[in-house]
Amino acid sequence: MREMGRRSEGADHPFKAMPADEGSPAPAPRLTWANLWGTPTVLVTRTGQRDVITAACPVAIGLGLHLGMAAAHARALVADLEVREAEPQKDRAWLDRLALHAVRHWTPGASVSGDDGLWLDLSGTSHLFGGEERFCRRLLRFLARLGFSAQIAIAGAPGAANAMARHGGKAITLVHPGREADAIASLPLEALRLTPDVLTAAARVGLERIADLYPMPRGPLAKRFGIATVTRLDQARGIVAEPIVPVVPFETPQAERRLLEPIGTAEAIAQVIGDLVDDLMGQLQERRLGLRTALLTCLVVDGGQQRIGIGTAKASRDARHLKRMLAMRIDRIDPGLGIEAMTLVAPRVEDLQPEAIAAKLGTGDRPAELAPLVDQLSGRIEPQGLFRIEPKESDVPERATRRVDPLSKPTGWPAWKRPVRLLARPEPLARVMALLPDAPPRRFEWRGASYQVASGEGPERIHGEWWRNEREMWAVRDYFMVEAQTGERFWLFRRGDGVEPPTGDLSWYLHGLFG
Amino acid sequence: MSLPSAFPAASRDQLDALRAELSSARRLRGPALPFGVPMLDDRLAAQGLDGAGLHEIAAASSRLGDDAAASLFAAGIAARFADQGNFTVLWALSRFDLYAPGLEQVGLAPSQLLYAQGRNDQEVLAVAEDALRDGSLACVIAEVKAADMTATRRLQLATSDGKTPMLLYRRHRARDHCPLTQNSSAMTRWRIGCLPSLPLPHPGVGRSRWSVELVRQRGGNPFSLDLDACDDKGCLAHPALSADRAIASAGKASRVA
CATH class of the missing domain: 3.30.1490.100 (DNA polymerase, Y-family, little finger domain)
Structure with a gap:
């Protein structure tokens, strides 16, 4: 039974209950499919000096925003507008994945159409899914599961299907074979995939619908708007063939x-x-x-x-x-x-393309190819047991090396005197006799043996890496190479520069051995 | 009556044939790598280190200073083998305590040196044998604590198959027990120890000196020499004249600076 308010029980700190970032705006809630369409959302891309809306959700369009509008204008019109950066590369990656999925599951002839569409060549495959109508519904359900909405049109000509899907306004449009011209007649001219200047010119002469082009004589039409316009019109009506170049999925050998x-x-x-x-x-x-x-x-x-x-x-x-x-x-x-x-x-x-033989052709020894040997040896031992040593940007000896993979080409180190074997951890020395601040020791004891020093070199001062942690802020090591009277050579260091106490406690260590 | 004198002409032909066979075999094996120290090369049967043979190296004592000297001796030889065309050296070992910047200072650049760390001596020997038979390396160094006659025999066969020299570095297993007492089929067996260096006229440490002892070689006698240690190309040098050495005992204390 705990009784509140007893003196022995510490009271909570008065500010402890507060959230840590009191006063700062609350973090934005995670965007999910549930809340995405609730608030009007637009995607913007920076073009020149301003952000332009490249995509808008149905809610935003209902509020009067349209594509091509400046983001600042849209923000002024709609107060709680959600504005996000468009990511065309990621969209493209999604489309590519969808196209690959289509090739593997629905039809061998599938490819990406524009920035936001897919071509599917359904010739001879729709019966596998129970007809075109059922296939379309199935496709819509599949895309809905992924979180996409879609408009699908099936027609005898790719141009007509494209026009109906992008400008028809219905989720599923089935155009009967031979009726493409009638189906697209009432659509605006943009549905024909014409260039912008052709559209401007057509608007100037009062052409708005595709049907307006039908009665015009082809010769003057081609003269006025270019032969490409006529070709697009013919493609949409199914008079000129327009093959779909399918994506080819990568097959694992x-x-x-x-x-x-x-x-x-x-x-x-x-x-x-x-x-x-x-x-x-x-x-x-x-x-x-x-x-x-x-x-x-x-x-x-x-x-x-x-x-x-x-x-x-x-x-x-x-x-x-x-x-x-x-x-x-x-x-x-x-x-x-x-x-x-x-x-x-x-x-x-x-x-793996053929390689040009190096220029030393015929002049004798070329270094043999090491990769086969590396493969063979890594079968004998564990693969990380095979390595080269690469320099690392650090003056601290034990941090100056790093293992890299066996086929890399590392460069060398600066030519300071370095031992051939380095102890895993520096070992403390006992009974060291040395003059301060910068003389090598006269004698020391290590691993139970006593050594008289005959000659020595140093110090080489190595500072701690202050950006790593607090302890290395002022730390200093003074390294000496000494030769004992028996001829052995040691790499010793003293912690501290011998003058300033914060640099180290003046203890001695052995770090490596020279030959 | 002696049989050889009965067929003098035939035996001369035979001898010539044998000599020709021997020289062709030698040519096939490739030239030996000389040390560049006449006193040393003259006493070696092959006038150098056989480029397709097994050579054993051990420290003179179990002290780590001698161990480091022996490693540098091996590294220097490997560097000179590798120097003949930017080839790669494989260093197989089971306990990694080498310091690559130190090896670079005897001529083994990090781009020339490939390390293979096995779990035990068996793995190290297997790696060395594979690497020798592959024939794409300049030299193979393996550090082991024990390798019996069978293992060295296998290595010796592999070196002559792959035409790659092999340096077997034997570490001490116990104090006062030289690893070179074990039998082996190596071409040469070396024992390296530290010696006090010659004094300098100024404070500092001079070039280190080693006692290089050839314990055994095929077709030659053992000998022992005091030599200057490897320089930055891995070359040993003849020690300074004995007249200079007399100073050594003089001002020892003054050199501790």
Whole structure:
């Protein structure tokens, strides 16, 4: 039972209950699909000196905002307007993904249309989805799940479909074959994908609807507005063909062998691996790709799968090398009752074009290619065990190096005297006798042995990195190279410069060994 | 009656054939890498280090100073092997305590040096053998605590297969127990220790000196020399004349500056 107000119980601090950022405006709530259409939202892009609206939500359009309006004007008209930056690259990435999805799921002929549309060539595929009408509804539902609204038009000519979808105003429009001209007759001229100056010129002579162009003689029309206008009109009416160039999805290179009889011996597996690698290398050669990762899947008779993977340090098409790397891992495959099918997939490939031979042609030794060796060694030890050492911008010795991957080309360090072996942690010295502030010690004890110093060099002063933490703010190390009378050479340091107490406590450490 | 004198002509032919075979084999193995120190090169059977052979290096004692000297000796040799065309050196080891800036100062630039860290001696030896057989490296250094006759035999075969020199660096396992007492099929076996350096006329530390002891070599006698340590190209040097060395005992205390 706790009783409030007892003296032993500390009272809360009066300001503790307050939020930390009292007074600052509340953080904007996260934008979700639920609240997105509640407030009028527009997307803006900076053009020249002003922000221009490039997209507006239905609520905003209902309030009288339109595309091309200046953002400042829109803000003045609508008080609680949500203004966000347009991200055309991300929109484009979405469209590309949608086009790829369309190619994989709906029709092989699909591509991106403009900044906000998709072409789908439905010839011969709509029956797979139960007809055009059902396909459209299904597409709308799919897009709604993703959070998109859409207008779909299906017509015999791409131009007509484009006009109906972008300017028809209905979610689903089906144009019967041969009736394209009638269907688009009442649409404005912009629906024909004409250039802006043609539209201006047409407006000047009073042409507004597509139907206005039908009775005009083609010769004067082409003379006045250009042949492109006539072509666009013909494309929309289905008189001139307009093929859709489909996007081609990237197919992962893979090779497969189904075996007549289950195999189980290492030699047989190696043989099949060799065949698979040859098949895969043929594909890669054709497509000018190099392999970075390969995955070998063995289907065992009882239904299980055995997988082994390899990676290469550099894109490679060298069949011999890959066979050897896979052969090194054959012992990890457990064939069980036998393997009946094997698949080799290259999930990660890179462009590998022919390379010009370096200019030293014929003058003798070129450095041999290291990548095959690196691959082979990283199969023996763990991959991070293979590395080079690269300089890092730091004067503190233990921070001056960094491990990098084995095929990089690191540069060197400044030519200060440095030991060949560095202790993992500096080890404290005992019974050090040294003159302050800048003389190397005369004698010291380390690991139980006593050393008389014959000669020494130093100090090399290394300051702490004050931007890292508080303790290194004033810290100083004075490094000395000393030679003991036995000839051994040590790299010692003293914490502190010997004058200012905050720089260190004048303790001595051994950090490395020279030869 | 002695058999050889009965066929003098045939034996001369045989000898010539054998000599030709030997020289062709030598040519196939590539020239040995001389140290550039005449006193040292003259006493080596191959006039240098065999470019396709196994060489063992150990510190003279278990003290870390000698250990560092022996590492630098190995690094210097590797740097001179690598210097012949910007090739890469592989340093395989199981406990990483090398300091790359120090190795750069005997001629092993970081772009020339590839490290392979295994979990134990078996992995290190396997990596070294693979690297030797690959033949794309200038030199392979492996640091191990123990390698028996079988392991060194394998390495020796791999070096001659891949025409890559191998430096096996043996670390001390226990105090007062030299790792070179174990049998091995190495071409040469070296033991390196620190010596006090020559005094300088001014305060400071001079070039370090090592006692370089060739414990065993194929086709030659063991010997021991005191040499100046590796310079920034990895080359050893002949020590200064003995007349200068007499000063060493004189003003030792004054040199501690």
